[in-house]
Amino acid sequence: MADLEALQYPIGRFSSGNSYTFEQTQEHIAAIAVFPHNLTELVGKWGDNRLDTPYRPxxxxxxxLVHHVADSHMNAYIRTKLALTETVPTIKPYDETEWAKLPDSRLSIAPSLVILSNLHQRWVAVLDPLTDEQLQRTYFHPESQKEFTLSEVLANYAWHCEHHYQHAYQLALRNQWV
Structure with missing residues (x-):
């Protein structure tokens, strides 16, 4: 069996505390823009057997995972808008593990794929015209007791997109589904 760390972090862990150039942030926004399409292409036609398979022990x-990404990115979109409209807002954390146990996590993935497609369209519409100065706006995360710039947040969410895409893709490779 593959190493558990590699299964959990197929592209490695996100490295926080970095600064990003305007050009790097534009690449992160582009990754966020294409993610819903890529995820839908990969898992959108999978049946229940595949969808109900854990990506790792x-x-x-x-x-x-698909429902989690929709939940996470809805929170990220709201946090982005808060950072752009308030001075260092304190964001509301949530327990993603507990959210993944709620009844909506057993629904078809179709609603979450639609949410992601529409949400990312709106999110990118907010992000595309931002200046470098606006990308330096921050919010405060009370769990880590840190302020995060939007440029770092976008790097994190570009990573988050690929991180979870690779969970599904690597599972598909291991099971010869692709």
Whole structure:
């Protein structure tokens, strides 16, 4: 069996505390823009057997993973808008593990794929015209007791997109589904 760390972090862990150039942030926005299409292409036609397969031992199922990404990115979109309209707002953390246990995590993935497609369209519409100065706006995360710039947040969410895409893709490779 593959190393558990590699299964959990197929592209490695996100490295926080970095600064990003305007050009790097534009690449992160582009990654966020294409993610819903890529994810839908990969898992959109999978049946229940595949969707209810955990991507790693002790991990979420692909179904839970898709719903998690929708939950996470909805929060990220709201946090982005807060950072752009308030001075260092304190964001509301949430327990993603508990959210993944709620009844909506057992629904078809179709609603979450539609949410992601529409949400990312709106999110990118907010992000595309931002200046470098606006990308330096921050919010405060009370769990880590840190301020995060939007440029770092976008790097994190570009990573988050690829991180979870690779969970599903690597599972598909291991099971010869692709």
């Amino acid at each position: 002790g991990g979420w199922t692909v179904r839970q």
